[in-house]
Amino acid sequence: MREDKKSRFHLSLSAKILMYVALLTFFMVIFSYIIMEDIAKKSFYNTEVEKAKIIARTVSPLISMAMFLELDSDVDNILEELKKDSNILSVKIFKKGKYYKGFEKSGDQGQTFFVTDTLKGKYSDDILGTIELKYSSKHYNRMLKQFRELLIFFLSVILLVVFFFALFLKKLILPLREIALKLDGYSPKEDLKFEYDSRKDEVGSISRALNNMQESIKEYSAQLEELNRNLEKEVEDKTKEVKEQYYTDPLTKLPNRNRLVKDLKELKKGGLLIINIDDFKEVNDYFGHEIGDMILKGFANRLVNLLKNSNVKIYRLSGDEFAILFQKSMTRSDLSYFINRLLDKIDDMVFLPKENELGIRVTIGATAEMESPLEKADIALKRAKKERISYMIYDRDMKVESEYKRNIELVKKIRRAILDDRVFPFFQPIFHIESMELKNYEALMRIKDQNGHLITPNQFLKVSKKSKFYPDLTKIMFEKCCHRFQNLDCRFSFNLSLEDILNRDTVDFIKDCMQNYSVYEKTIFEIVESEGIENYAEIAKFIKEIKNLGAQIAIDDFGSGYSNFEHLAKLSIDYIKIDGTLIKNLDSDHNSKILVETIVDYAQKRKIETVAEFVSSKTVFDIVKGIGIDYAQGFFLAKPSPKVNCQ
């Protein structure tokens, strides 16, 4: 709209020149008129006044002389002469202040000039009287009128000359305007002919230059078009390639996760399966990645062959994960039927890497709901893995969403607690069973929520490990423990997870902290047994490093997993903390007792001291004592509290 307005009021260069010249001339003419009229007015006025003065000055000596010589008749003569002048309206002669002679013409005198002169005698101090002369402005007005007419005429002529000059200028510029109009919207595909090329002036030069330029532009344009075509093709090919790469798995040539996400967006009804090859990492470890890839490719091909007549699409999502998308509405029973048949077929699949017969097992997560199907199928898969069943179909009753919400809230609480310094340690005493002496404390993390309620690690530890705040929790806890025990004469044991040990920053912080508070020998790190087995090398390195500094190591929850005495033998540990589930059942479960006795026997032989956790009653305590465990902790002996009481 604005552009329209602009173009409507667009003025050509020639029109602009015309307009500016006209405006400039108009203002100059007006200005000149005002100035010249003013000058003329003043000049004419002064002239007329001067004329009157000259008349007065001319006659006054004569009158003076006549008065001096007392020739009254001569004075009359002079007055008569003055009277003849039509411009002189009145003359009054005053002799020694009194009216002496004069005349005054009757009629409308209009504007007049009034001059006076002194009538002097022979000597300057001899004043005879004064003469007053009234002079008509008729001549002045007539002169002024004539001047105005002349001026208007003159300025009109100038205006006319300027107008014709502007027209001439416009005519001169016209070819440029025509050239500009032709050039407006010029395209190299057009062939323009600028007609003024035969002229010798600048317009001719411009025309010739433009004609020559057109040729160059055409040539260049053709080259450019060719280049563009090639580029476009190249870009198209590359785009296709990138698109293919983006949507295709390079190993199996199946559509990948990106394609699945795209397809899911376009699909209103259907079903989704995520197939995970169980323990594929071990296949890779055992047979190598080459065989692993071959199995993956083989599995993909077999799936494709198997389902080529079904209305499904097969995708490879990640290393050992595949997906099958149904493009029609599926019920849970449809899915269940399909999965069972598929599992049977997969069970029958045999892969032969280098003549070794190898079968694979898979776990499947599925969903018939098409609202966030990928997430739902994934949840079902994880649940199936967790429950160690071959497949699971997503059900709203899994209440996974509410668990996610709870976890998100918990992470928020942890973050707030860190910011508000509401993370602190509780300490549970550990007693020497024989002497019943308090030997050390186990530090247990507590978070106080905004309402002052305590949150225990079993509520938040698992979630916190998945969040970015977990290293901060460990650091805060450890520093607070070091601070508390730096001047106390007892030890504290601190639980370290695998995540802590694998985090270099956390380990460095721990070492710095021990040095800063000088608590090397007061610190016992408790490492969970199962984690130690799974990451033996990393744990062994850490233990060595820490023990060199003077701290001690305890294996926590020993007996809870598949206790590996072989691994344990290689580690230089100081304590074995027997898993609480074994201890608390000592009074009722005979097997637990046998297991505990075995552990204690092993520890005693290796001169490793043992600790019994979860000692919840006198009965359990007595059994623990009877078995020969060195230390005990549990609600029976003392509950965890924020206080520390070292004797």
Add this chain to the structure above:
Amino acid sequence: MLRLFLFVFMYISGLWGYSYNELLLKTQVKIYPKIILLDMELENKISQDRGIRLGIVYDKGDFITAEYLRTLIKSVYKDRLSKYLFFAEPVSMEDIIDGKRRFHYLYILKGAPDRLRQLARKSKILRAITFTYDKEDLRYGFLFSIGIEKRTVIYLNSGALDNFRFTKYIFQLAKVIEGDERR
């Protein structure tokens, strides 16, 4: 006193044959001294006592008229003309012609033509500015005269002007005539 003088004057002048117009005389007495003031060389012509001396030149037997004029001038000017002392003195034509007495300004009364001619010549030699009672006498070569016609007219004999210098306005007011019979 002036009236008595006037009576005697009228009586005696009637006896000797020179008659004067009283009005003309009075007019001349009023104007001639003022014309003296218009002389541009006046400053060079004043006497040591800073006085202007006007010789009233009379012919034989016309002393009374000259004396009358002296009295008249004295009564009008009271020995002062503008900023100068001003004295009028009767002097016989012979004294002037013979060079016994000299004046820069001469008021010439009526006289015999021969003597008037001689007086004119002598005046010219003496570079005296001359005023005549009778305007007809200008023809002998005198400079100024006054006549009363419809109005008072100052006559100026251009032939006698020589190198005299007057305020230019006098020439505008005066009636310039060629009155020198010698030319």
